[in-house]
Amino acid sequence: MITNDIAQAVTIIASGKLCAIPTETVYGLAANALDESAVARVFEAKERPADHPLIVHVATTDDANEWITELPQWAIKLTESVWPGPLTIVGPRTALASDSVTGGQDTVAVRVPGHPIAQELLTELKLIGIKGLVAPSANRFGHVSPTSASHVLSDLGEYLSSHGDLILDGGECQVGLESTIVLATGTNPVVLRPGAITSKDIEQITGIAVSSQLANAPRVSGSLDSHYAPIAKVVLIAEESTAVSGANSGFLALAKVPTPNGLVRLGSPSTIDDFAHELYGCLRSGDDLKLEIIYVVPPTGEGLAQAINDRLQRAAF
Numbered sequence: 001m002i003t004n005d006i007a008q009a010v011t012i013i014a015s016g017k018l019c020a021i022p023t024e025t026v027y028g029l030a031a032n033a034l035d036e037s038a039v040a041r042v043f044e045a046k047e048r049p050a051d052h053p054l055i056v057h058v059a060t061t062d063d064a065n066e067w068i069t070e071l072p073q074w075a076i077k078l079t080e081s082v083w084p085g086p087l088t089i090v091g092p093r094t095a096l097a098s099d100s101v102t103g104g105q106d107t108v109a110v111r112v113p114g115h116p117i118a119q120e121l122l123t124e125l126k127l128i129g130i131k132g133l134v135a136p137s138a139n140r141f142g143h144v145s146p147t148s149a150s151h152v153l154s155d156l157g158e159y160l161s162s163h164g165d166l167i168l169d170g171g172e173c174q175v176g177l178e179s180t181i182v183l184a185t186g187t188n189p190v191v192l193r194p195g196a197i198t199s200k201d202i203e204q205i206t207g208i209a210v211s212s213q214l215a216n217a218p219r220v221s222g223s224l225d226s227h228y229a230p231i232a233k234v235v236l237i238a239e240e241s242t243a244v245s246g247a248n249s250g251f252l253a254l255a256k257v258p259t260p261n262g263l264v265r266l267g268s269p270s271t272i273d274d275f276a277h278e279l280y281g282c283l284r285s286g287d288d289l290k291l292e293i294i295y296v297v298p299p300t301g302e303g304l305a306q307a308i309n310d311r312l313q314r315a316a317f
């Protein structure tokens with residue numbers, strides 16, 4: 001069920017089945033965005049509520065224009081600068097985007113992934129008339145996103161194998177956190193989900209101030225309070241905190257932070273980038289070890305540290 005043969009993935013998707021695919025952020029559970037029954041099976045596999053919209057993945061910025069009617073100048077500048085890359089743009093939908101993809105909203109989320117295997121797959125699919133793939137993160141709803149083929153296997157393997165679906169293995173995801181989602185329907189960019197493309201990046205590229213999330217922002221399932229969570233309880237602690245107890249507990253912090261007595265060290269990333277890259281794998285290994293608590297010292301600072309903190313707060317909720 002796991003392959004690295006892109007041609008096999010093309011055949012599976014063209015036949016209406018599902019294929020977990022690597023991207024530079026996390027693995028996605030992909031289906032032909034124009035095949036209603038395949039899209040329905042994505043919701044079934046993930047046990048995801050039907051009104052949660054999906055991201056459409058396409059090969060190029062031009063292809064994105066088939067799904068979004070029009071974008072403000074700042075958003076065009078942003079996509080030209082970042083795509084292919086870890087950015088999702090939400091804009092007004094064209095008739096291609098069905099209600100099942102958008103959750104009934106009048107906007108659609110689109111992304112051009114940068115992972116070379118995702119790029120090749122999307123390009124091949126386009127040649128046979130498949131204009132885009134829906135691909136939510138390939139985890140059970142609410143669980144930690146997968147950053148390797150084996151993570152997908154452990155969450156969805158049983159379902160996928162019993163339905164003749166596929167996992168396309170592209171190694172470990174480079175970024176390790178889901179894409180930045182930017183709402184592009186107004187005069188200013190609105191970040192709906194922080195990620196590797198930071199607000200500062202967006203302001204530098206567009207020259208326009210990023211506004212904070214709208215009170216009536218569209219539904220983003222990753223913005224539910226409890227999300228991205230392992231089975232173990234995640235507890236966030238300060239670097240200088242030594243009062244944590246050791247029984248059946250794990251620890252994750254930057255390499256410079258020593259391990260409190262008796263705790264199982266789950267990771268020692270040396271940079272913020274490494275922290276993002278390793279985060280979900282570390283949380284999953286805590287569950288594999290059947291730990292009850294995972295203590296995490298969140299990294300401080302701007303940029304990617306903010307995206308990591310966003311995910312950690314939801315994991316700890």
Ligand code: TXA
Nearest residue numbers: 025027028053107109136137178179218219220221222
């Ligand atoms: O990095 C990523 O974005 C990964 C990879 C696989 O591309 N995908 C991903 O998909 O994280 P998912 O479904 O787990 O998260 C997509 C988020 C959801 O929270 C969804 O609510 C939001 O995008 N979304 C989709 N369409 C939207 C729309 N029209 N308006 C607002 N949010 C939307």
Ligand code: MG
Nearest residue numbers: 136137145222
């Ligand atoms: Mg997700």
